[in-house]
Amino acid sequence: MATPITVGVIGATGNTGRTVVEGLLSSTTKFTVTSFTREVSVNSPANQRLKSKGVRIVGYDLNGPKEKLVDQLAGIDILISCITWEHLDLQVPWIEAAKEAGVKRFVPSEWVGPAPKGVIDIKDKKLEILGVIQRAGLPYTIIDVGCWYQVFVPKVPSGKSDHGHMIYIDHRIVEDGNQKFALTDMADIGKYVAQIVSDPRTLNRHVFAYTEVLSMNEIWDVMARASGEDPPKDYVSGAELNEIIDVCRKRLQESESGMRARDIMDVANFNMGQYRISWCIRGDNTPEYADYLGYLDFWKMFPDFPKGRSLMEFYQEVLRGNASG
Template sequence: MSRTKVLLVGASGETGGSIVNGLLESGNFDVAALVRPLSARKPAVARLEERGVEIRKCDLKAPEEQLLEALSGIDVVVSCVGPSEQQDQMPFAKAAKLAGVKRFVPCGFITIAPPGGIMWLRDEKEVVYNHLKQLGIPYTIIDVGWWYQFSFPRLESGKVDYAMTSANNEIVGDGNKITALTDLRDIGRYVALIIADDRTLNKMVFAYNTTMTQNQIYDLMEEISGETVIRNDVSEEMVYNRVISARQSSETYPFDPVKMIPRYLAESQLSCCIRGDNNPDYAKYLGYITSKELYPDFQPVDFREYLTTVVEGTAKGIYTDRIISRAHQRMFIRSDSSDSLYTRFFPRTTSSESLMSR
């Protein structure tokens, strides 16, 4: 029986790296990675090659004939491009259709949210999804909820700073909205199952490990660590103010990371913590099949066990070039409500009535 040939776009990123691991560990796939010619000599690419990943050099913006060459012999494309590159997938998808690719997995891999004005990043992805449907190429959309690695609060002792990307200690709204969580390491394991499953063809799949509220996460962190977690309450009105401010700031240059990241964070708080979108029931309402339905025997990383490794100092940090420790926080002016990453980006607005009334 021939093995499935998968071409991964964005293999050196955090999500892409998890998918490489999942595909290789499954033993059912031949894996290739699409890399820009200028990136081919990077150490991350060399490490992929050492693991048996075939390297194909091509830019997503290359002429169609070059894209077709890069897609030669490929059965499945899985894309993990960055936020500003979402629509770069569209000509690649067209070439994939011409090349006879059997399944195109666009860059989803975020929290559940409805299209149409709640999250800018979601709407950018929806443009690509609609393009795939217009092309008529077989597709699967995969979303994964909020990562374990982003979900836990900071401890005053500083012992978990090494594993943190941001020093967030906010309780948004009442802190009781259920949100779906997934360990980054499990994403690749889910992908390996999903892309080999005929039931997921032309479907949206919500792959997640567990559900918890912010208050439950913070309570668990206190139980495991023996420390009291400082909780900074953020009102619904403040979240709407942040969204308005971030949208206004990013209107002219939406792909500028300095403007894009604050907008993503603010809109994520609105979607996940105020609206409560990121939960399995709402995912089903939107038309998703869940991983719990598809793979009831899947054994994910346990959230308590993960937090225990964080407290013990043995967890692996992510985006380690962007860790914000207590020392780094001293460079930023603190707000009167919190000492988090979010409040560094969002100036107060005088009113949030216009957004709240929508």
């Protein structure tokens, strides 16, 4: 019997972390999984649910001695970060400790779509983290998965999809709505991750995993077919998006200087404005552009791997009340 691959997951109880853990546990490859969680959260209900599935729970303290973190990482083959975008810098001590502990592969927090530097502030920060990894000489794999299905759940007149509709997301269709971009059901991310990290060809490479490639018009059409109703269509231009980004940037800078309180809608409109420019106008979030950037394409590497849930199937679940945004 093959020796199990030992995987540590940082942020295993979050949205991305949960799907990563589920994908590892359900994989045909044998993994043993450790959830690295803050010491105060070791006994949380979420971690206890993971423990009941056979996940080892280890509490950490980034303010404690570095040597302890190194010891906790001893024996970990692969370390996967699901740290949220607001706390990407917290990966730095993990990178340093992982290098010292001899971790064989680090997967930093990415989980969106490919983009060049200078388009999306969050992506730029992630590229800075990649620089930290490479300067340390730590083996890594970058995994991008496109836009999550859960981001765009159009409303329909009956209200059946309202519970899945993200209130913090601008659902207006960008420009003419014809630029295609990659999408993935959040629930399928972990299955793709398990396949990627168990393959030696993906070491020190960028990998693009996705399920569908659709335009915003096609996304709305899928909801129309799933529901039998016509979801309303409102439009926004690239110029309007750039104006929103500029206004929100100014207000967020003022909040950082103490001149005003930070507004969650400013954060959402700023971040999603940049993503929508990248996805829906520039066309960065596509297999073709990922190939240009040097990514490995998941489906070219693993053509026989079972495809994840389609957007149609996801919307049908939303309409039945069994899935949310």
